[in-house]
Amino acid sequence: MIDNFHFSFHDICKHYRRKSILNDVSITIGNSDCYIITGENGAGKTTLMRILAGIEKPDSAKIRINNGTALSWRSCRSRLSQSLMYLHQQPYMLAGSLRRNLEFTAKLNPAIIDRVAAVEQVLQWARLEALESQQAVSLSGGQQQRVALARARLRNPQILLLDEPTANLDIDGRDRTLIMLKAFLKSGTAVVIATHDPSIFTNLKGHGLHIEDQKLRDKSITPSRVLDISDYQKSRGI
């Protein structure tokens, strides 16, 4: 199980070549939270996820971790890299076998004492035992997605950020992905998903957010009563 945590991101701003992508975006993420973020192509979904994960530098952002003092993104970057994990739309497979990919991850997690047992367990969890000696790059899109989630399982992040995790997957692949995501939520990991098709994730009972006009908005609120997500969260006492 994941220890209790609380990440509050405030006033995230980002622009590319004079074009504003995100403007004063705020989001708060705690244990087992599930957010489904939608938005048009180029709306800033991926940019937001990469900023949250500590990969991409925002123009400005304030972050409070576990109700501590608000810090800049730069000073929180290493903490973000440690606690959040970002999964690319097309997961990158490291050179070598599927098992090597998992062993690589297990080696980086100091909490794992018996690496061999941990890898075996995750192979079973992701139903990848039969493929363990195959070159990871030669696996199908769905299998690579499962490898990415298996790596995430070994990494055991507090927040898992997924960029279009079901794109190019067949129905079976989608179902398997959903089952694995439910397992993450059950163990206390928060899951944030960027997608074009939120209907796929209705089973996760996630909270819908929508990026539009550089703002992150609650989907259940009509455009005439658009609020920033932080306002929404305040209104619900989150």
Added chain:
Amino acid sequence: MASTLDAFRLLFSGNTEIWEIIAISFRVSSLAILLAIPPALIIAFVLAYGNFFGRRFIISLFSTFLSIPAVVIGLTLFIVLSRQGPMGNMGLLFTQTAMIMGQFLLSLPILIAMAHTSFQASDRRAWETARTLGANRLYAFFTVVYEIRFGLMAAMLAAYGRIISEVGASMMLGGNIAHYTRNIPTAIALETSKGNFAEGIALGAVLLFLAFILNALLHHVQGKGSINP
């Protein structure tokens, strides 16, 4: 034809002088390349992954250094290491250390330019995946290096091929002293000028054989040498 036969006779008869020259060549060039690889990889990586003012200028500079003649490197270091030069008191001129310094400087631009191309062509997700899986920056750097190892090996082989066969810097900085700084290229130049073609051909054959072995090794580790069907 007679000279070629004599050359092989020299090589296989165990002529100690020839094999000593070969050993000096390998020792000096191997040390130079081993010293040049770490800084070259770091510089190439920073140039490919970094985003800072003057980056493009530095890339252009190293590309320009690719075509710098070996004698110019030799001359520059000669001035620095000669008695009246800034490092004259160290007594390094006409030593193997001076030759290593020259070959280090010669290999650096090749390594940087070719490694930069490999890093630039690499998938940025390799770095991001390693970081997001919990690797620190150094570990993530080595992960990317491993991902593009074939391109980097090609860079190392190209650089090694250049420095082991260069004559200008070795001649100026080593002085072609027998049993000490005489390496394959300076020995070929000397023996040819004396009319001893057999020795020159023998040493030239060693260089060619080395080039073949290095390239065969590269092709072996790279795979079958053709695109996938």
